[in-house]
Amino acid sequence: MRDDLCRIGIIDIGSNSIRLVIYDTTPEGGYKIIKECKYSARLSEKITKEGRLEHKDMDTVIPVLRQFKEICEGFEVDNIRAGATAAIRNAANSVEIITYLSESSGIRIEIISGYQEAYFGFLGVINAFDVQDGFVIDIGGGSTEITLFRGRRYQNSISFPFGAVNTNLMFSHNGNWNAEQVKKLQAYVTGRLVEHDWLNTGAGLPLYGLGGTLRSLGKLDQKSRDYSLPNSHGYRLSSETIDRFMEVLPAMPYEKRKDLDGLSKSRADIIVSGLIIFHTVFKYIGASQGLISGEGLREGMLHDLLNPEQPVRDSALEYSLNTIIRFDIRTSKQHLDHIYKLAGSIFDAFEAADNRAEQEMLIYVSVMLHRTGSNINYYQSKRHTRYWLMNSPIRGLTHRQLILSALIASYSTKSRKQKLSQVHKDILLASDEEWIHKLGTLVQLSIALDSTEIGFVRGVNAHLHGHTLHLELQGEGKVLIGQEDIENALKAFKNAWAVKVKLDYPST
Known part of the structure; x- marks a missing residue:
């Protein structure tokens, strides 16, 4: 499958860990992760009192980098980009190292x-969310970056030389905290924030978080809530949740923290310092909510490498869908566009609802991705489609919209007697159940109308008169293949929409 793909390795030499991620990339800038390796180095702990990194401490890193290079060679990587961040950047002898x-x-x-x-x-976040304005915070081991963006464009940023590892060393007692130590770190962080006026210009905006601290907080919260979609990317942390973490985690002894479900033992000591930094920034800028981004520095390095002139996509969702279709859908985009056109013609016949724009988006996503499950098994594709979408790298959707897309795309005639929203009632709205059935049957009917995938049905004229929907199919000659699929889909459609349907096939 290499054909016109380019395989790129990104190495991130961070203050806490060193990672290699290998991506297959398309000429359009789409990418898919095919391999990730991580080594916990904690370089920021190796900085001497003079601010240096000694060669003997780097001698443990060199074999790791050599193995990363061997892995890249084994995977036939075309290009490697390696970058070192705060621990090495801030060292007095950084160039030498x-x-x-x-x-x-x-x-x-x-x-x-x-x-x-x-x-x-910022590039990692903005291409993974469909958001116009917000802040980004990246809490690493030895630095913290804050960025403000508006209209999907970078505005301001600042990099502070403190992170979860070095502040843990500076302020805690071996990962244990008392109230005075917490206040000292809060004051230390606030003292640096007040130096930058632009941090006060975005009250009420969301704060998108990168790094292990945020991912760990998300996992802890999901475990405590028994959250039904354990995806990190796009997970929301409310102001109340962040405050609750501040009450509980610093007061908990390090030894007890190591046993928390959802928190890795390697992060049990530095989770508190990272949390204090995050909470202090969150309150200072007046953020409305925190959102976890699964994409950040490494993806940003990749975007910058692939398209340095225009690295920001206008739509994270459209970019994500096009990438998935390129890598994972075994059918033509022309066919998918045709199904969406048929679905739109039928949907337009019904009275507009308040959330029509979202419903049209859900139809679009579901149509574009309804074939994903056939990669595993053609005859059980709907079951696999549902699982695939629930766990997919679709960007630009909320968790609720992701679940709805999965349930709509995988809808079958057997689904009409099931309560599909029950498993995810902690995320979905009460009104979503009705729309899963309505949009699910609409998508399945549209798919059935082009079951041959070669466009026998060129279009459809749809008109609603009272409780009867008139569907006039356009095309050349009689539709012979797929009639049973159309009849089965119509039965479920009529039930969900509470309409009678008068279907006119093309004349012979």
């Missing part, structure tokens, strides 16, 4: 400046 690591590993490593780190984090 980068030269040493590059020559010893055989990988050209660049120092990622504070501005670049913030910008790359």
